[in-house]
Amino acid sequence: MKHILLLISCLLASVWTTFPTHAKILLPRVLGDNMVLQQKQPVPVWGQDIPGTRVVVHFAGQKAFGIANSQGKWKVSLRPMKASATPETMTIIGTDTCTLNNILVGEVWLCSGQSNMDWMISQLKADKSPENDNPLGGPGENDPLLRLFKVEKRIEGSDVVTNGWHPATPEQVLPFSAVAFYFGRELRDALNVPIGLIHSSWGGSRIEPWTDPAAYRSAPAFAKEAALRPMVIDGMEPGINFQGMIQPMIPFAIKGAIWYQGESNLMIHDGWRYADKMQVLIEGWRKKWGYDFPFYYVQLAPYLYSARKDALKHPADYLPLYWEIQQAVQAIPNTGMVFITDLVNDLSNIHPIRKHPVGKRLSLWALAKTYGIKGIEYRSPEFKAMRTRGSTVEVEFAHTAGGLVCSGEEPLWFSIAGEDGVFFPAKATLNGDKVTLSSPEVPAPKQVRYAWDEKACTNLSGKTGLPVAPFRSKPERWKPRHQPTSGSGQMVLIGPVQ
Numbered sequence: 001m002k003h004i005l006l007l008i009s010c011l012l013a014s015v016w017t018t019f020p021t022h023a024k025i026l027l028p029r030v031l032g033d034n035m036v037l038q039q040k041q042p043v044p045v046w047g048q049d050i051p052g053t054r055v056v057v058h059f060a061g062q063k064a065f066g067i068a069n070s071q072g073k074w075k076v077s078l079r080p081m082k083a084s085a086t087p088e089t090m091t092i093i094g095t096d097t098c099t100l101n102n103i104l105v106g107e108v109w110l111c112s113g114q115s116n117m118d119w120m121i122s123q124l125k126a127d128k129s130p131e132n133d134n135p136l137g138g139p140g141e142n143d144p145l146l147r148l149f150k151v152e153k154r155i156e157g158s159d160v161v162t163n164g165w166h167p168a169t170p171e172q173v174l175p176f177s178a179v180a181f182y183f184g185r186e187l188r189d190a191l192n193v194p195i196g197l198i199h200s201s202w203g204g205s206r207i208e209p210w211t212d213p214a215a216y217r218s219a220p221a222f223a224k225e226a227a228l229r230p231m232v233i234d235g236m237e238p239g240i241n242f243q244g245m246i247q248p249m250i251p252f253a254i255k256g257a258i259w260y261q262g263e264s265n266l267m268i269h270d271g272w273r274y275a276d277k278m279q280v281l282i283e284g285w286r287k288k289w290g291y292d293f294p295f296y297y298v299q300l301a302p303y304l305y306s307a308r309k310d311a312l313k314h315p316a317d318y319l320p321l322y323w324e325i326q327q328a329v330q331a332i333p334n335t336g337m338v339f340i341t342d343l344v345n346d347l348s349n350i351h352p353i354r355k356h357p358v359g360k361r362l363s364l365w366a367l368a369k370t371y372g373i374k375g376i377e378y379r380s381p382e383f384k385a386m387r388t389r390g391s392t393v394e395v396e397f398a399h400t401a402g403g404l405v406c407s408g409e410e411p412l413w414f415s416i417a418g419e420d421g422v423f424f425p426a427k428a429t430l431n432g433d434k435v436t437l438s439s440p441e442v443p444a445p446k447q448v449r450y451a452w453d454e455k456a457c458t459n460l461s462g463k464t465g466l467p468v469a470p471f472r473s474k475p476e477r478w479k480p481r482h483q484p485t486s487g488s489g490q491m492v493l494i495g496p497v498q
Helices: 002-014 121-126 178-191 213-217 220-226 240-245 273-289 318-331 356-370
Strands: 036-038 043-048 054-059 062-067 073-078 084-093 097-113 143-151 162-168 195-201 256-260 295-298 335-338 382-389 392-398 404-406 414-417 423-425 427-431 434-438 447-450 460-462
Touching: 036 195, 043 054, 043 084, 054 073, 097 143, 097 178, 121 178, 143 178, 178 195, 178 256, 178 356, 213 220, 213 273, 220 273, 256 356, 273 295, 273 318, 295 356, 318 335, 335 356, 392 447, 414 434
Parallel strands: 036 097, 097 195, 097 256, 143 195, 256 295, 295 335
Antiparallel strands: 043 073, 054 062, 054 084, 062 073, 084 097, 143 162, 382 392, 392 434, 404 460, 414 423, 414 447, 427 434
């Protein structure tokens, strides 16, 4: 299968070239007409020419010089620029001259993952389910200041396959990632600067193929696998998507990344190793780019994994364990997690239809933490403390934005247990940012769980509408043992700790 996909990738690459075949200057495909350059950061521009050629890049009053090395590779860096919605032209002079047109300066984000990130606006338009409340019309579908760059599916390769950068017109929006589009549109509206979105996803893909193989070699948690030739991580060769769909775009300046993936790893039972893999991916990408950019990601959706008829079947409490694993990854600096247990109506569908709130919630993290906009509640309410009082237990939450709100008659999915650890559903009563729980089956409660079931479509949120995060009062723990300095890529990983 790998060889067939590689052949398809080569055929696709042959039909798209940046310049005529007689040209001497070659640029990576991520550099092109209509692109958005990252503001307030150095902007690398790179390519190939005849070895020894002096290359000059002109853009927005700047002039940068470089020399093609013995392999013909050259790179220059433009000084940081302010956002600009005025189209500019980039001229690159080497053995010959090439011109890139209609370039803006603003904010650029990389959007990656598997099928829930890959899910297209056209698929939302085709879905007639009652819960399909995604806003699909309006100016966001025809916005010259929102630019889209879609990477086609390819394993390995020296460059990405793409039809280039395009303004957000209906024609370009339809095949684009819905989550990425809604995320970008929210940023565009809030920041009022040009937004560039690079979408590089593959449905059904695990995390290992998206990870730089060199990052696994630096991670003690994977020392045995990294010593193998070829390297295999839980039966999967790492890096093939990274090498064909991420690496060719490095070091194109980005502000950060959003990520929606994990279903395929859950199905192989990798458990807490997924937290280790997340750190290897995040820090591996950051090392390649050379700076610790923000990385925001999405909780896996409620889904009936236990009802599957194949070897991928799981018990009903395995998905909540994965939620705990995902939540623990927030111990890595400059990361954040979006919760979505309130957005699912069909537990048999692993691709929940409501993508707009997912993109919006990702944007809240970016607007508050990356751009420093005050007054935005970006975190879901999270378990803070519990206190037992006889036959009842009071649970306190942080990040409630002024209190908890229930969308039904009473909060669902709370359960409590005594010393024996046997859990029973609990009656829940709200009091500000606290919930009081009781059950006649548990006269002396010692433990609490919330939404600890794959079917947990929840109805409890903070006042801003963000759902309460699933939890158990005696969780497993995970943390990075060593926090790498910017761009160091040094990682020491540990698994769950009681």
